[in-house]
Amino acid sequence: MLAESLFFSAVLFTIGVVGVLTRRNAIIIFMCVELMLNAVNLTFVAFAQVHGVAGQVFVFFVMTVAAAEAAVGLAIIIAIFRHRQTVNLQQINLLKG
């Protein structure tokens, strides 16, 4: 089942990348990043079956980083929303002079 897992994982990752490129809602883009992390986790678990259980330990760490990232990222989105009243990335151009 290794090849099939890698296939599903790659398709999910591709969907995540396309989502990041085509959406403008900051929260949806953020969820697409989570989808990509999930796809990588599936790869880790699939390889853990072949190369030992360390892959599952890595999934554990990836989930922790994802949780931390979600907390900080959503706090940033809320802070931006307070300033701009929008989460549409085309209207958030703080670095443009």
Place this chain on the structure above:
Amino acid sequence: MPQGNYPLFYTFHFYLFGIVSVVSALLFVTRKSPVAAALWLVNTMFCLSALYVLLDAQFIAAIQVLVYAGAIMVVFLFVIMLLNLGHPSELADARGSGWKLAASAVGVVLLAEVFALTRARAPQTFALPPGYVGRDFAQQGAIAPIAGPLFTDYLLAFELTSILLLVAIVGAVVLGRRRVDAG
């Protein structure tokens, strides 16, 4: 769990959950409403957790439901509803055709890479004998084979993770609080 010749019910459920997860992910990136998108993503995560069970990772599957589908997605839904993102001006958020074209190109390149990779042979040098990990879990239970390396080989990473979580908590509180002094 089974090695070599997979029974029909195993293969069937593997493909079932895999295809449902991919379809849910597609629905997730195409929904206009953020709440609907988030719920489709939850569905994807449940299907991935079922795939983890089929791949001998029962503990990771439980953690996936608890942390991803439970905690992280609830935080997402909470923020979506807190910011009240359902009104029509926020809904039409897909980018223009140029971006869509670029995204399709990137998607096609990535998928081509996938097919190239699945056709290539994985190196078998470091591969464990078939069924080794499954036997490990059958003998020691679902948690002990993960807890062993986590608290010995990866102890430093585990401790660093706790610092990361502390930093994330402090960062979220600092970023999320309302400024009272400097209006």
